[in-house]
Amino acid sequence: xxxxxxxxxxxxxxxxxxxxxxxxxxxxxxxxxxxWYKQPSSGEMIFLIYQGSYDEQNxxxxxxxxxxxxxxxxxNLVISASQLGDSAMYFCAIVPSGSARQLTFGSGTQxxxxx
Amino acid sequence: GAVVSQHPSWVICKSGTSxxxxxxxxxxxxTTMFWYRQFPKQSLMLMATSNEGSKATxxxxxxxxxxxxxxxxxxxxxxxxxxxxxxxxxxxICSAREGTGGSKTEAFFGQGTRLTVV
Numbered sequence: 270x271x272x273x274x275x276x277x278x279x280x281x282x283x284x285x286x287x288x289x290x291x292x293x294x295x296x297x298x299x300x301x302x303x304x305w306y307k308q309p310s311s312g313e314m315i316f317l318i319y320q321g322s323y324d325e326q327n328x329x330x331x332x333x334x335x336x337x338x339x340x341x342x343x344x345n346l347v348i349s350a351s352q353l354g355d356s357a358m359y360f361c362a363i364v365p366s367g368s369a370r371q372l373t374f375g376s377g378t379q380x381x382x383x384x
Numbered sequence: 385g386a387v388v389s390q391h392p393s394w395v396i397c398k399s400g401t402s403x404x405x406x407x408x409x410x411x412x413x414x415t416t417m418f419w420y421r422q423f424p425k426q427s428l429m430l431m432a433t434s435n436e437g438s439k440a441t442x443x444x445x446x447x448x449x450x451x452x453x454x455x456x457x458x459x460x461x462x463x464x465x466x467x468x469x470x471x472x473x474x475x476x477i478c479s480a481r482e483g484t485g486g487s488k489t490e491a492f493f494g495q496g497t498r499l500t501v502v
Binding site: 304306311312313314316358360362364371372373374375376377379 | 418422425426427428430433475477479491492493495496498
């Protein structure tokens with residue numbers, strides 16, 4: 270079984286500053302993938318970034334980077350140079366490798382970017 | 385990237401009626417699709433796994449006779465909320481992954497359907 274814990278229900282950040290959204294996970298699988306999704310008020314789920322458990326380097330996608338610490342079972346999302354459009358709900362998710370199983374999501378963090 | 389289209393994006397129905405929600409993978413074949421339910425300010429909760437050509441697998445506590453899932457082709461899964469009641473009002477969202485999975489296979493999501501039962 271997998272579990273994702275996001276301990277920050279809400280976060281505020283000033284525009285143009287960086288922000289870190291926390292995510293810790295628990296899994297008995299040796300190989301797994303970690304995802305971050307953004308959900309604006311419209312409801313769509315927007316894929317942001319992926320980290321494989323055996324990837325040696327932290328994933329980066331534009332302004333998004335993932336601070337992956339496998340021993341600590343954490344996969345924090347870092348958003349650099351925040352923009353007003355980044356205000357949304359952010360979900361961390363995990364899926365085991367080798368099957369078409371569903372993602373297990375955390376409870377989410379509501380990020381608000383202040384002008 | 386791959387696209388998953390969900391329709392309708394919102395629907396209002398009367399209590400006791402049934403509502404069908406469609407989820408289509410537009411440019412890839414999805415042997416497996418997932419249906420989630422999301423209450424306001426909460427996470428996505430998996431309702432069921434839809435398998436092409438076979439019966440859906442429902443999560444514990446989800447009434448399979450109330451939430452009918454049909455995955456008749458590799459590109460279409462439907463969720464029918466039967467005899468809807470106000471407590472069924474929620475945001476329903478589907479997702480699909482290409483091929484047989486593997487952890488790196490990104491899950492693509494539909495736009496979601498906001499159901500309101502009055």
